[in-house]
Amino acid sequence: MNIPILFEDNHLLLVEKPVNIPVQEDSSRDLDLLTILKNDIKDRYQKPGNVYLGLVHRLDRPVGGAMVFAKTSKAASRLSDMIRRNIIERKYLAVVHGTPKKKSGQLVHYLLKDVRKNKVSVVAPNHPKAKKAILDFEVLESKKGFSLLSVKLHTGRPHQIRVQLSSMGNPIFGDQKYGEHLNKPGQQIALWAHRIHLEHPVRKEPIEVKSLPPSKYPWDLWKVVTNRKEEKVPLEIS
Structure with missing residues (x-):
């Protein structure tokens, strides 16, 4: 399988994750x-024995886009610390049903994961097992009953973007778990890890990569998003 490489050096590997592939081995x-x-890596560099590659964050199986991996234990430790301190900037694009009431804003929820059902729900802040989830969103454009959102994560909770946008009243297109009343079986979730910006964990210089969603419905409602030649993609949240 050809996995697009967005950046690579001795310490880092940033790639574009294909949709519907688990990040690491699971029960499937x-x-x-x-x-x-x-x-x-083993094939390209003809490395003997086991290859080290550190997993420092995750994307849900149906979600595609930019991911960062560590090629050394030093980089893995520093990247994990950067994620804990929320100094790796991760931005997503999402197509949601309807138009949010506000053009932009911050969502704060307390989430609880049911491990058996693999589903997350919003609970009261005083729930003993609740975890705080924060994201910023901006509506980039709305048309034909959908809206294109830019989302910036402040925390990395399981299913966070999916459940928070659904709780706002705007579930993501194709999300069977948190938008089953609007989505049809077989639709691909329209959530894409679009941009990662970080300081190199060893060289301390800025690294930024971008990944664009596929030119398929509903992404193709916004030609500017999927125009890979010009890459005129809305990036910033004010």
Whole structure:
């Protein structure tokens, strides 16, 4: 499988995750991204023995886009610390049903994950097992009953963007878990990890990569998003 490489050096590997591939091995036993990348590194660099590749964050299986991996234990430790301190900037694009009431804003919820059902719900702030989830959103454009949003994460909770946008009243197109009343079986979720900006964990210089969603419905409602030649993609949240 050809995995697009967005940036690579001795310490980092940033790639574009394909949709519907697990990041690491799960109960499905399907081939996972981490294994694919380790095998690729082993082949490209003719490395003997096991290849080290550190997983420092995740994307849900149906979601595609930019991800960062660590090629050294030093980089893995520093990247994990940067994520804990929220100094790696991660931005997403999402197509949601309807038009949010506000053009932009911050969502703060307290989330609880049901491990058995693999589903997250919004609970009261005083719930003993609740975890605080924060994101910023901006409506870039609305048309034909949908809106294109830019989303910036401040925390990295499971299913966070999906459940928070659904709780706002605007579930993501194709999300069978948090928008089943609006979405049809078989639709691909329209959530894409669009941009990662970080300081290199060793060289301390800025690294930024961008990944564009596929030119398929509903992304193609916004030609500017999927125009890979010009890459005129709305990026910033004010």
